Amino acid sequence: MPERTLVVGTSGFLGSEVTRQLRDADTDVVGTVHEGKVPISGVETVGYDFWNDDLGTILDTEGIERVIFVATVERGDGRNRGLFDRSLDRFVDACRDRRVVYVSTDAVFDGADGPYDEGSDPSPASEYGRRVRAFERVLEDHCPDHCIVRPSYLYGFSGGTLDPRLAATRERIRDGETVAYFEDAYKSPISIGDAAEIVTDLTRHEVTGVVHAAAPRTSIHEFHRAAMDALDEPAGRVVPESVPPESDYPRDTSLVSGRLESVLGADPGPVSEALERSRP
Structure with a gap:
């Protein structure tokens, strides 16, 4: 069995x-x-x-x-x-x-x-x-x-549905808003x-x-901007801002892997590549 x-x-x-x-x-x-x-x-x-x-x-x-x-x-x-x-x-x-x-x-x-x-x-x-x-x-x-x-x-499409984070950004842009994200805080989306x-x-x-x-390190601002561009939304409405000096927001929780490629042969790509590949 x-x-x-x-x-x-x-x-x-x-x-x-x-x-x-x-x-x-x-x-x-x-x-x-x-x-x-x-x-x-x-x-x-x-x-x-x-x-x-x-x-x-x-x-x-x-x-x-x-x-x-x-x-x-x-x-x-x-x-x-x-x-x-x-x-x-x-x-x-x-x-x-x-x-x-x-x-x-x-x-x-x-x-x-x-x-x-x-x-x-x-x-x-x-x-x-x-x-x-x-x-x-x-x-x-x-x-x-x-x-x-x-x-x-984590981001992208699952079962044809876009993740809540990017879906919220896309909805605000479609409503005509300008959306600001930190240009000096980093992740590995x-x-x-x-x-x-x-x-x-x-x-x-x-x-x-x-x-x-871990995928390539990027700022939160660049992540949302690249994602909107890949989704054919007006990426120029995603603008940068800085983390306030008094904020306890984590500045850099990006990850690197010494094991992912050697163990699995995996090398996750950037945001634009992944979204273009997975769009329904």
Whole structure:
């Protein structure tokens, strides 16, 4: 019987793209859904609540060998840190003998010393970032066959729908607005499609530890400007502004990877290239 893969968070923007790619590659995939989320066509789903349910029962019942965690439970939704830690321990205890790929984020860095590679010491500045880093640490300590994937600034089309970040910019421009973004704050934006391909490939791979899913470093202003140009919108309406001196906004959480190309042969391209390739 072929190995089965469980996607925790299959209804999310990245989770749905990961699930579609697995389905289209004829992978035996199961997705979790929560609170009435709409399942993906042609994909088996099971109900799962990170905060209350024991995943071990699902893994055993469904014969799951590989787990991809792409749900955004780290934001908490009003739940306290103690409950998060207990839920995380329960999840990891269920998965300790399986392959686990966890989709993390550049929020584990405070942005003071970017760009960051896989060997950089995490320095989360927000509660969200601290919870993400806690998830990483527990996996590192208790799941030998784990891989942590850190993307930065996900964007693009998934299922024909543009991501909320760029969709909001496009809507404001179409309304005739001029939109300002920081020219001195930096990310490594990676398309939903490229990130999903990296995640699915690493699920089948034997590599462990951290892998940065990093595309070329760019300012937030240039990212939105290039994206609007690729979408045939008037990019001149995207104008630069500077991060206010008193702001605690992270200046540079861009990522570089010493492992992505050597392990997978992947080299994600710039914003314009990725959008032009994925437009419906």
